[in-house]
Amino acid sequence: xxxxxxxxxxxxxxxxxxxxxxxxxxxxxxxxxxxxxxxxxxxxxxxxxxxxxxxxxxxxxxxxxxxxxxxxxxxxxxxxxxxxxxxxxxxxxxxxxxxxxxxxxxxxxxxxxxxxxxxxxxxxxxxxxxxxxxxxxxxxxxxxxxxxxxxxxxxxxxxxxxxxxxxxxxxxxxxxxxxxxxxxxxxxxxxxxxxxxxxxxxxxx
Amino acid sequence: xxxxxxxxxxxxxxxxxxxxxxxxxxxxxxxxxxxxxxxxxxxxxxxxxxxxxxxxxxxxxxxxxxxxxxxxxxxxxxxxxxxxx
Numbered sequence: 001x002x003x004x005x006x007x008x009x010x011x012x013x014x015x016x017x018x019x020x021x022x023x024x025x026x027x028x029x030x031x032x033x034x035x036x037x038x039x040x041x042x043x044x045x046x047x048x049x050x051x052x053x054x055x056x057x058x059x060x061x062x063x064x065x066x067x068x069x070x071x072x073x074x075x076x077x078x079x080x081x082x083x084x085x086x087x088x089x090x091x092x093x094x095x096x097x098x099x100x101x102x103x104x105x106x107x108x109x110x111x112x113x114x115x116x117x118x119x120x121x122x123x124x125x126x127x128x129x130x131x132x133x134x135x136x137x138x139x140x141x142x143x144x145x146x147x148x149x150x151x152x153x154x155x156x157x158x159x160x161x162x163x164x165x166x167x168x169x170x171x172x173x174x175x176x177x178x179x180x181x182x183x184x185x186x187x188x189x190x191x192x193x194x195x196x197x198x199x200x201x202x203x204x205x
Numbered sequence: 206x207x208x209x210x211x212x213x214x215x216x217x218x219x220x221x222x223x224x225x226x227x228x229x230x231x232x233x234x235x236x237x238x239x240x241x242x243x244x245x246x247x248x249x250x251x252x253x254x255x256x257x258x259x260x261x262x263x264x265x266x267x268x269x270x271x272x273x274x275x276x277x278x279x280x281x282x283x284x285x286x287x288x289x290x
Contacts (some may be wrong), residue, residue, distance in 0.1 A: 014217035028214050072216035074226040075244035177208050199245070201211045 004038035009104035010077035013070030030097035047092035080108035087165040088116040091175020155187040177201040214247040232286040236264035
């Protein structure tokens with residue numbers, strides 16, 4: 001992206017598509033990349049009846065031009081000068097901005113503990129699987145199928161309590177609205193300060 | 206889409222009016238008095254615009270509509286806004 005000013009981990013871009021008849025559709029996509037690099041990385045979950053994602057996943061070719069605005073959002077972000085422990089919690093493709101935070105954390109040499117709890121259907125549905133496999137700070141909650149011995153099924157308050165860093169940590173939760181609502185509610189019930197739990201919802205999935 | 210998302214999505218659209226990131230701005234709800242950052246508000250798709258509701262009392266904070274090259278914003282549900290400068 002020419003002239004890109006760099007971005008903070010957790011920020012997003014708005015992608016606007018314009019049809020030949022002038023009809024426009026805009027969607028927000030989180031960046032998996034962060035820092036000064038002008039080469040941006042998005043991860044797009046293809047929604048079967050979506051207006052924008054099928055085009056981005058199936059039709060866009062290298063060299064195609066896209067209308068893009070950003071970096072956007074200053075709230076759901078992690079900065080390298082934050083020193084408190086960080087618990088990241090992802091549902092499905094909600095892992096994208098959290099991967100940006102993991103990368104930013106590694107690149108900055110931050111000594112703040114950071115770990116990820118990733119709820120996803122199956123091991124094959126994971127985004128960034130190869131990269132996450134190199135980390136020992138990632139725990140999975142598979143909802144449909146997973147390795148023998150794993151508890152399979154939707155996250156519960158009890159499993160959440162056992163998997164996350166203690167009260168006092170900064171918590172970032174990103175995923176489908178229902179997932180985020182449940183997790184954020186449980187975190188507060190478990191004693192986390194609502195102000196230390198930051199959330200990003202992307203609707204139904 | 207009837208399920209809400211949250212105020213993070215307002216970063217781009219509100220840039221057109223306020224010329225700075227408004228997701229970190231705090232707004233006071235005219236209905237219940239709650240003061241929260243706009244990122245935590247509930248946002249409903251009301252194409253060609255958005256309806257933004259208080260995450261505490263569910264009352265409307267603001268609506269905006271983009272049509273015919275104009276952006277119309279109704280702020281009646283917010284009695285004050287505070288932004289970093």
